[in-house]
Amino acid sequence: MSTLTIVLVGILLLVVFGLLFRIQILTAIFSGSTTREIGTSNRVNAVLMLVFMVVGGGLFFYSFVEAYPKMNPPIASIHGHAMEKMFWTTMIVIGIAFVITHVLLFVYSYKYQYKEGRRAYFFSHNNKIEVIWTLIPAVVMASLIFAGWKAWTRITGPAPKDAIVLEVVGKQFNWFARYPGRDMKLGVVNYRLIDASNDLGFDLSDKAALDDFMASEIHVPKGHPVLIKIRSRDVLHAVYMPQFRVQMYAVPGMPTRFWFTPTTTTDEMRAKLGNPAFNYELACNQICGLGHNAMKFIIVVDEPDDYQAWYAAQKPNSQNADMMASFKQMSKQTGLGQGNSQEAKKSAIDETGESPATPLAGQASL
Amino acid sequence: MATNLTGASHGQASVGAATAPATTHDDHLHEHDHHEQHWLWKYVFSQDHKMIARQFLITGMFWAIIGGILSSLFRLQLGWPQATLGWLEPILGKWVIGGKIAPEFYLALVTMHGTIMVFFVLTAGLSGTFSNFLIPLQVGARDMASGFMNMLSYWFFFVSSVIMFSSLFIETGPAAAGWTIYPPLSALPQAIPGSGMGMTLWLVSMVFFIVSQLLGGVNYVTTVINLRTRGMSMSKLPLTIWAFFLTAILGILAFPVLFSAALLLVFDRSFGTSFFLSDIYIAGQALPNQGGSPVLFQHLFWFLGHPEVYIVIMPAMGMVSEILATNARKPIFGYRAMIGSLIGISLLSFVVWAHHMFVTGMNPFLGSVFMFLTLIIAVPSGVKVFNWLATLWRGNIRFTAAMLFAIGFVSLFISGGLTGIILGNATLDIQMHNTYFVVAHFHLVMGSSAFFGLFAGVYHWFPKMFGRMMDEKLGYIHFWLTFAGVYLVFMPMHYVGIAGFPRRYYAWTGFDAFSQFADLNKFISTAAILAFFAQFVFIFNFFYSIFRGRRATQNPWNSTTLEWTTPVVPGHGNWPGEIPAVYRWPYDYSKPGSESDFIPQTVPYSATPESNLPYERELAE
Numbered sequence: 001m002s003t004l005t006i007v008l009v010g011i012l013l014l015v016v017f018g019l020l021f022r023i024q025i026l027t028a029i030f031s032g033s034t035t036r037e038i039g040t041s042n043r044v045n046a047v048l049m050l051v052f053m054v055v056g057g058g059l060f061f062y063s064f065v066e067a068y069p070k071m072n073p074p075i076a077s078i079h080g081h082a083m084e085k086m087f088w089t090t091m092i093v094i095g096i097a098f099v100i101t102h103v104l105l106f107v108y109s110y111k112y113q114y115k116e117g118r119r120a121y122f123f124s125h126n127n128k129i130e131v132i133w134t135l136i137p138a139v140v141m142a143s144l145i146f147a148g149w150k151a152w153t154r155i156t157g158p159a160p161k162d163a164i165v166l167e168v169v170g171k172q173f174n175w176f177a178r179y180p181g182r183d184m185k186l187g188v189v190n191y192r193l194i195d196a197s198n199d200l201g202f203d204l205s206d207k208a209a210l211d212d213f214m215a216s217e218i219h220v221p222k223g224h225p226v227l228i229k230i231r232s233r234d235v236l237h238a239v240y241m242p243q244f245r246v247q248m249y250a251v252p253g254m255p256t257r258f259w260f261t262p263t264t265t266t267d268e269m270r271a272k273l274g275n276p277a278f279n280y281e282l283a284c285n286q287i288c289g290l291g292h293n294a295m296k297f298i299i300v301v302d303e304p305d306d307y308q309a310w311y312a313a314q315k316p317n318s319q320n321a322d323m324m325a326s327f328k329q330m331s332k333q334t335g336l337g338q339g340n341s342q343e344a345k346k347s348a349i350d351e352t353g354e355s356p357a358t359p360l361a362g363q364a365s366l
Numbered sequence: 367m368a369t370n371l372t373g374a375s376h377g378q379a380s381v382g383a384a385t386a387p388a389t390t391h392d393d394h395l396h397e398h399d400h401h402e403q404h405w406l407w408k409y410v411f412s413q414d415h416k417m418i419a420r421q422f423l424i425t426g427m428f429w430a431i432i433g434g435i436l437s438s439l440f441r442l443q444l445g446w447p448q449a450t451l452g453w454l455e456p457i458l459g460k461w462v463i464g465g466k467i468a469p470e471f472y473l474a475l476v477t478m479h480g481t482i483m484v485f486f487v488l489t490a491g492l493s494g495t496f497s498n499f500l501i502p503l504q505v506g507a508r509d510m511a512s513g514f515m516n517m518l519s520y521w522f523f524f525v526s527s528v529i530m531f532s533s534l535f536i537e538t539g540p541a542a543a544g545w546t547i548y549p550p551l552s553a554l555p556q557a558i559p560g561s562g563m564g565m566t567l568w569l570v571s572m573v574f575f576i577v578s579q580l581l582g583g584v585n586y587v588t589t590v591i592n593l594r595t596r597g598m599s600m601s602k603l604p605l606t607i608w609a610f611f612l613t614a615i616l617g618i619l620a621f622p623v624l625f626s627a628a629l630l631l632v633f634d635r636s637f638g639t640s641f642f643l644s645d646i647y648i649a650g651q652a653l654p655n656q657g658g659s660p661v662l663f664q665h666l667f668w669f670l671g672h673p674e675v676y677i678v679i680m681p682a683m684g685m686v687s688e689i690l691a692t693n694a695r696k697p698i699f700g701y702r703a704m705i706g707s708l709i710g711i712s713l714l715s716f717v718v719w720a721h722h723m724f725v726t727g728m729n730p731f732l733g734s735v736f737m738f739l740t741l742i743i744a745v746p747s748g749v750k751v752f753n754w755l756a757t758l759w760r761g762n763i764r765f766t767a768a769m770l771f772a773i774g775f776v777s778l779f780i781s782g783g784l785t786g787i788i789l790g791n792a793t794l795d796i797q798m799h800n801t802y803f804v805v806a807h808f809h810l811v812m813g814s815s816a817f818f819g820l821f822a823g824v825y826h827w828f829p830k831m832f833g834r835m836m837d838e839k840l841g842y843i844h845f846w847l848t849f850a851g852v853y854l855v856f857m858p859m860h861y862v863g864i865a866g867f868p869r870r871y872y873a874w875t876g877f878d879a880f881s882q883f884a885d886l887n888k889f890i891s892t893a894a895i896l897a898f899f900a901q902f903v904f905i906f907n908f909f910y911s912i913f914r915g916r917r918a919t920q921n922p923w924n925s926t927t928l929e930w931t932t933p934v935v936p937g938h939g940n941w942p943g944e945i946p947a948v949y950r951w952p953y954d955y956s957k958p959g960s961e962s963d964f965i966p967q968t969v970p971y972s973a974t975p976e977s978n979l980p981y982e983r984e985l986a987e
Binding site for chain 2: 049101124242252
């Protein structure tokens with residue numbers, strides 16, 4: 001019954017609109033406004049241009065100020081602070097351009113609305129001002145490019161020698177973190193050895209893989225450069241850590257990387273935000289399937305001492321009986337991971353990226 | 367069969383007339399006008415560019431409604447993630463489970479919304495409609511260079527549309543890997559249900575679409591180069607034609623690359639190759655594929671994808687230039703700079719594609735290069751904006767519905783374009799990539815702007831298309847509702863983006879970092895759905911005016927360009943007599959000394975001694 005009522009009301013409303021429309025046309029014909037070339041609506045539209053600028057601009061300003069405190073994720077990395085500064089500087093530059101061009105657009109629209117007897121000014125070109133307004137944006141853009149380029153090369157440049165290395169691997173629909181263990185070397189993995197108990201396909205015939213360990217959340221020490229090596233097991237994912245201003249795709253078959261230096265521990269950030277439940281979060285930011293929005297991973301920034309204690313308490317692969325058993329079986333099935341498979345070794349090294357053997361002096365001294 | 371032959375010979379006759387000196391064929395054409403064509407050849411398999419344009423337009427409008435409905439559906443989910451949408455169940459069936467939109471359906475919605483809007487509405491609907499309609503009319507040709515190829519272009523598009531539309535109704539759902547269809551997600555049916563049959567249909571549909579684009583593009587370029595009427599030199603072309611011409615060139619060069627990407631993806635999907643696949647363990651199985659690169663696909667895709675956004679926006683730029691000049695009663699400011707900036711944008715559009723890929727693992731050095739090239743493109747874009755503003759300055763503006771949309775276009779283009787300066791900066795893109803900041807940016811700068819260009823074009827050229835006027839008042843209502851609606855949707859979306867909200871998320875509820883803007887998302891959804899419903903004002907106005915609109919005069923906007931010298935409803939061949947010759951540029955509005963405030967291109971300088979500029983006096987002799 002209610003559906004029927006709604007449909008009826010809808011139909012009646014449409015009929016009313018139709019009638020109003022008809023009346024509008026008939027009155028327009030009757031009043032002769034259809035034969036006049038420029039009617040009063042021209043003036044109404046011109047005024048609306050000004051109204052739109054003032055009301056729209058006001059609403060924009062008000063809503064921006066209102067939303068601003070919620071807009072900026074807290075920053076917890078060194079390059080994040082630089083990026084934030086660059087972002088808001090650029091916002092101010094484009095904000096100025098936005099205001100100037102829009103004021104001109106709406107004010108001109110209002111000011112130069114049709115007036116009986118006035119004639120538009122025949123003004124086809126002026127090389128001088130055209131050169132000026134080509135050069136000004138060019139110079140502004142050049143300075144923005146330069147600043148952006150400097151920061152970009154620094155952020156994407158090689159990680160410091162003493163950076164802590166860990167690996168993050170994405171799969172539908174969760175993340176794995178792996179650490180190199182005591183030897184500071186990430187061991188060989190091979191995707192053909194993957195199994196329910198061996199999520200990354202560790203080749204346990206490689207000694208370096210035996211002391212690697214997997215962690216259920218990422219731990220990193222405050223104030224120390226961290227190099228994240230990133231891989232994917234199936235489709236594209238993206239490691240997105242908004243508070244650290246870190247983002248990099250996880251690409252199957254092509255390891256990627258990102259390094260950063262955390263500046264604030266989780267506890268410090270909790271105190272700062274007054275939110276005892278706060279956690280740094282890692283989100284997937286490249287569409288990867290039905291659970292795309294559920295790929296959350298927690299990052300914990302520890303004081304260096306706490307980090308070292310946590311690191312020491314982790315159980316290496318060699319103590320994971322399930323994984324060892326699974327590896328033995330998969331190794332038998334595939335013929336891989338028997339220390340004799342050159343091919344597997346080679347491709348595995350490609351996967352883990354260059355020189356897992358970096359001395360990591362910093363980490364060792366922690 | 368007899369009618370068939372008549373139809374075909376008719377088309378050829380008129381094309382012949384366009385290439386040969388027109389005078390000798392006058393009688394011939396008159397003769398043809400006498401016997402009526404069968405409706406099938408007149409309305410369906412028409413070779414007349416004006417009919418094909420109308421076909422593109424109406425198909426494009428159909429797609430726009432579908433695209434709009436899809437976006438309203440996913441905005442429901444994003445605005446009210448907790449709501450029970452039981453009332454959708456009778457319509458959507460199994461895609462709504464227990465009043466909740468299914469996640470796979472949500473991803474399909476965003477994917478198909480993007481695909482439909484970018485390709486079927488803004489590429490085919492906008493450029494297909496107006497390139498077809500205006501190129502012959504404004505360059506002074508009887509029809510396109512090849513009417514038959516032009517007809518094929520529409521029908522390939524039609525087939526492509528049918529396939530894409532049918533993919534909405536299949537068991538496993540349409541493609542759902544995002545409109546950019548990045549493999550491996552799009553390559554593996556076990557990764558997402560939409561990558562089964564849905565993706566196959568998507569790829570097949572796109573192949574037809576690309577063929578359609580190429581057939582159309584070759585025709586546009588040929589027509590502009592070869593079929594210009596006497597006196598219509600390239601430097602006397604309206605900016606619309608320059609824009610369509612360059613757009614067609616971009617399409618011809620870019621679409622084949624998408625074709626190759628699609629083909630390689632088909633191979634990976636069906637024939638076991640490994641162009642884009644490597645080291646994949648999925649659904650409990652290690653795949654044998656080795657050595658492919660998903661990043662390679664992204665390069666191929668964006669080599670089309672980036673020129674594509676200019677393919678979408680440049681026709682709108684051209685039409686807006688034309689409409690602003692006509693209704694400000696002023697010459698477009700800096701005609702040559704406008705052409706120069708179009709050429710600059712066209713060239714640069716081919717060397718900026720990888721700014722979509724700063725954080726995909728591409729070599730950071732390439733990132734630097736592409737950042738540099740990307741930010742340069744802001745310069746010609748800026749020149750265009752300043753020239754449009756200078757065109758309004760000291761004009762005598764008539765606010766037709768088309769003019770309002772043209773002004774709206776400039777506003778949206780500025781608002782969306784400026785944030786491109788942030789996203790083009792590789793450093794800032796680290797944080798902004800794939801967030802709602804990007805979504806807001808491109809919806810303003812290419813989505814809404816191009817739509818505004820489309821609306822402006824329809825309102826402006828409707829009298830020439832259908833011989834009747836659209837209702838102005840409804841046009842005003844449509845404009846103000848849409849203009850306000852678009853800003854209410856996309857301005858707040860920037861805030862959500864700056865906060866880092868990732869796009870293509872079914873819900874953000876799992877993350878503390880993305881929990882603060884639930885009310886804002888509700889607001890955006892409300893505004894989006896209202897703005898969508900406002901479009902029905904336009905649709906009503908459009909169809910009502912086709913049949914019952916006020917009859918148009920020959921040149922209702924007092925415009926200078928050639929299309930307004932044709933009869934109110936131009937027949938096959940466009941001009942009943944000889945094609946008029948062109949003597950001057952298309953922007954002689956409010957010329958000092960002239961009594962009328964516009965001088966059509968067909969008026970020779972010798973007829974206007976009172977208004978000729980010094981250098982034109984020589985041309986008059």
